[in-house]
Amino acid sequence: MAKIKHSVYTSHVPAIGAALDLGKHTEPYWKKVFDGYEFSKQWEQENKPDVIILVYNDHANNFSLDLIPTFALGTGASFEPSDEGWGKRPVPTVQGHPELAAHIAHSVIQDDFDLTLCNKMEVDHGLTVPLSLMFGQVEQWPCPVIPLHVNVVQYPAPSGQRCLDLGRAIGRAVASYDEDLNVQIWGTGGMSHQLQGPRAGLINAQWDNEFLDRLIADPDALARVPHIDYVREAGSEGIELVMWLVARGAMNPHVDVRHRFYHVPASNTAVGHLILENKETA
Structure with missing residues (x-):
């Protein structure tokens, strides 16, 4: 049977992708960031x-402000990097896994989650930067990827509890897939940052690290944190952190x-990164 044993969490700062693509990753400013992922690679x-x-x-x-689904699952065979206004990133096409994606869609929808299913979609830095951080500059990504988009751009965004519960539903779906697959689930986005207004450039390192502590040890309590706390403590874009709860929900409690x-x-943000492994249960 398919199994999720590990989860990965990381920021997806677009400037990180640009630094890598432009060969600036060895410069002193950026080297400190990339050094944090040497173990991970x-x-x-x-x-x-x-x-x-x-x-x-x-x-x-991929989704304009005219139409943004709360949750959208990529069910296609492949996904091209999108042009975000300065040309596509020089990264490989993302290969999907339609069979597992279809199974997840069926299971999760029957579990009362309403997913938008995307047989065709493009993926932006939110997905490609984490792949670059974990795998480096490669001619092709080492495995298929199933994209799961969460709306944290236009309010209302889903609650932390809804994200945690969705992760649990995905965990159940994967565990019921009748093929021996080693599946990882990654949560991306964040950490504290604000891109506009009088608080532009906000970084709250204490809140970020407390978030990491709670994500590891007590995700149920973390899921009850209201949106206003994210905005006040982590900035207007800090709400991206609720996506980490999807990945955490697919893991064991410990x-x-x-x-x-x-x-x-x-x-103008902080970088956070975790790799978690399920503790074996008796």
Whole structure:
């Protein structure tokens, strides 16, 4: 049977992708960021997944402000990187896994979650930057990826509890898939940042690290944190962190930390990163 044993969490700052694409990743400013992922790249080689479910948000590239689904699952065979206004990133086409995606869609919808199903979609930096951080510059991504978009761009965004519950439904769906697959689930976005207004450039390192602590040890309590707390403490774009709860929900209640990294700054935000492994239950 398919199994989720590991989850990965990371910021998806667009400037990180640009730094890598333009060969600036060895410059002192950016090297501190990329050094935090050296362990992760080696770890991925040693724990190569068969499929990744990657939770991210589209930034009005595939979905315009005219139509934004709350949750959208990529069920296609492949997904092209989108042109976000300065040309497509020089990264490989993302290969999907239509069979597992269709199974997840059927299971989760029968579990009373309303998903938008996308047989065709483009993916932006929200999805490609995490892949670059974890796998580096490659000619092709090492495994298929199932994109799961969450609307955190236009309010109302889903609650933390809804995201955690969706992750649990995805975990049940994967566990019921009749093929021996090693599946990873990734939660991306955040951490604290605000891109506009008088608080532009806001970074709250204390809140970020407390969020990481709670995500690891007490996701149920974290899921009850209201949106206004994210906005007040982590900035208007800090709401992206609810997507990490989708990935955490697919894991067991108790986990081990394989890697933890936090760095300020990267562009005008903080970078957070975790690798979690399920504790084996008796």
